[in-house]
Amino acid sequence: MTEQRLVRLSTEHPTSTIYVLDTEISLDVCGSAPAEATGFDVWGTSGVNLYIVHNGEVLKIPSCVPRWPLDSRVEVIVTMDTPSTEVNEDKVRISYYKGNEKTPMAKAILHLTCVEISLDADINRTGSVTRRGKNKNKWTWGPNGKGAILLVNCDKDNQMAKDMDNKDQSLKSFADLKDMSLMILTTRGPNEIFDELQLCLHISASDNDKVGVFHAQCSKMLSKYKHILGSGKLWHEVNRCSGQDAHLFYVEGLAFPDVGFAGLVSFHATLLEATTEELPCVPIFNDTVVFRIAPWIMTPNTLQPMTVYVCSSQNNMDFVADVKKLSEKAGCKVVICSAEEYENDVWFQDEMEFGYVQAPHKTFPVVFDSPRNGGLNAFPFKSVLGPDFGYVTREPVPRTFSSLDSFGNLEVSPPVTVRGREYPLGRILIGSYFPRVQGNEMVKVVQDFLYAQEVQSPIELYSDWLVVGHVDEFLSFVPASDRKGFRLLLASPSACFKLLKEKEKEGYGDAVIFEGLSGKTETTIKKILADKSFRNTNEYFQKCIDWNRNVLKEELGLTEEDIIDIPEFFEMDSEGKAQAYFPDMVNMIVLGKYLGIPKPFGPVIHEHCALEEEVRRLLEPLGLSCTFIDDMETYHRHQGEVHCGTNARRKPFTFKWWNMTP
Template structure:
């Protein structure tokens, strides 16, 4: 039986009138006006009313007569309606009170009931379709058996190509814009005369007013017929009801992502109000609420299918990248991936496109689209995400510190995502966000709080903070990367390793190649032989320190991602310390771009042995058995000498996860 919704009082002095909602149980207060001398009662209803008497069988052992109930033992009367009324007051309930003899009623109380059908419906079953008359609309639950509607932040631009995101405007900008909104249907049925004394109100709280906007569907297909009824300073809207069976369609628009001050839940309410008289305030008869969770912004992992790779063109100055662009174009063709080149007039000399933005997406059962997260670094590429990425079915979001203070750690080369993992029985089917931070207790550079808070608030990709402040630039992509693999967990974690590099060089020295040199053929760059490298005490000291920093992260990654040593591959790499922070000595090979099985790896210019670079040969031997194709790309003068590599200079938009975020149990 449906839980009790409201109490209606009755009186023996005059009939009472009430409007009830189909499917909602009503308790009738039979004790408020008991006639003097009454000891029992009976209750009867007309055909459209279901009457139930609730009592304690341990107290009520026998009835006085075939249909009379005692009045002194807490017996309760409840009624439900069987169908909507055709006319007002067409259902009746009579309560008759009896004295000790129980023969003739002392008095009777009449209740006239008009039944309304009313249901506020949304896609609470997460099927992509509005579910009629669903239960548990007011509670949003996680997991594959969870219930609750989902709302997208309408942060793309389906309207005119100039201007802001669609949700910056209090009107529907195009028919495509409607697809990003969530449909809600208010179904009503009942006699028109009800609305002479009752009002049906759609409303939101003042707390949700900045996070949601509602449009009412008009009578035709024109955009102007969609009326903005809720949001901002509009907290309530009277729904015009003419009586009979009616369907009122509304479109709900998300305005804000979950964040530090917003858990992501918004509430849409429909309330039937009764006015006792023209001069008295209205009181609620019935309220129905649908709760929505705003879809989080989701990152993608480098192991996921690449759709489009972005790279900047730099033609001016000494560090042009025309040959680099040719190599990236060839790699994109191999991977079957679209290539977009950001011209110099748009990048304004800023080649570090990975640092400027991070591609992700939003998902609801009825719609999914990519969303670019614009970092607060604000250098030459500052306008590119908003002006060139934002567009039809491509959203935009950003977070900027109010004080304007940022560090290198706020660039998104310092933001990564693991592939899906399972850790101590807990599954992370959408991976875990990786953020570079400072060493515990050091109190140095950290990613801005407003950005970190946003990432944590998305909830479903539970962030892990690593130690990256030991690097001069300070980004996690300088010492780690993920590549797909056909076995085990479906991926490998690649970690830069000075010790693995020194071990390789010592082996080559013992084989008699001590005179083989780094940077052979680079002309302007002085060569360094293996003998010279291995005799350099300072380099050995730097390598020991850098390895300890990477090993600290190795422990965190193993613990937080549930990895074993078999899931990790050490990539040979040397770093040198300058002013107590580390920079890659030769092009940093883990700072690669991953396009499916095709890897674009910085060409390290290592010692040439048997006609090939021993560093390249070593990396091939580690990665090619996994079915990966290694393409070494020369980025020495175009990126490496400027303190970055291929990953820093490229950015990839990838296919979304097949796993639906709402099926997670956080």
């Protein structure tokens, strides 16, 4: 709907006003009419378009102007098409008549100066500002949606800076401008008219800590980019230099969507007109642009890996070498940090999760630092944050944590369609306690953050049955060229019992598990199958996994054909919770078709581990390559595996998040 403004007229003296391009002026014809007037006619100069609204119909005034009845149901609308070159360049005349008299009894004159005031951004999501766009004050989702997008400027383009780029109010690098969204304020019209007007750019108090704005001062000096809005600044008067048609503003996000903040922010350009010297100016026009701050998006195993992270200590040199070799085979860069520098904390997966932010003009990765705060606590901020690499974290107050706050308990599915509803960026998976029993769960500030991003609608699973309590202990996703493009892998005691029964029937009941491993009690297939207590325990843990299996099938739209059961046994600790009996093979690192799987040390039959052979049988037909990595001493004995000790940054989705409907 076109913005409309009422202008009151006078028969005693001419009235002057400003017309803003792409708006309408409604003339108060009745309010200025003499008491005995019964009709009126309208005339305007060539730069003016005149319309009469009569009985609900819009009629353009013909050149031979008829006389109109003076009736409140008759409305005169004025528009103009081009900014004026001079003040009061055009005019409209209203002539009032009594009865059928030919001579007007009074006249009201309106002088008009047309200006263009337009606050514009990339509302069409093309990467360029849309000039004089429509419906800028609304934001809609979907492939036909409209609305500008803003990135949280959470990287650090200047390596000398102490914090993220959006933590200060000065521009430290011209590269930083590329992380911001351009907003242009156009002001066209006679120079003299702007001396009489006040033009303000402003935000609401609620957006004060969500956005920052820099005004480009037509200079190549960083110091000339003035911080004008945000962080306590709500209002800025735009001073127009003679002949200056465009003002450039660079907008940065300060905060991600979260509780109480849906991610929408508004910018307003308001034109104010002076009345008298004693009274304040009054607004005569407002233009509003709405931005949505881009969400943080996680990347699933099925996306192409780019960089693998692993921590090196004196005890895991062989493990690191194996991970490095596998990563290089997959074409990944490898980042190896020293465990000594980080208090021998080697649990990279638990410390951080990689994702990204995206706008039409820019995409960059963002690391989400978990609140676990182990020895690696400083690594994401110290060694990952940098140019075009952002950082975000959430810390609970008071600082109380459980193992479920580590990001081994945070995964995301590949894209899925569930009962006709599409999730083109997948769905986040977090572990919690069983619905009917109070237990541990991920801290609320992290959960709130994940839900607020909207585009990867989280699913809560039951993981508190595990000692560590992480979802990556019983599930993983691997790519596949058929069906949905992936398979869900679930740890399965039932599948493990089935496999061992088959081997016993084949005559291999005496095959040894953990053969030759120090610190592990050797046993045989026959002994495991005969251990009723062990069987009962694993049947209970299988029911815990099956609960999650049903949730995943329902929430991800999966069938049994989409799921592969990976043999695994669990043993119970003193508190009745589960830990992997042998290295947990679902806790793998997925690098394209290359899988780094914990070496299980299962029963050796014909010089091959039966567990490894079974996993190869299940996964290699999908085009996957299985590499078994020995993590027994370095990770398994400390209740973790390959996935826990590594991390991977992946390419973003090709799908643009704004094209979906949450």
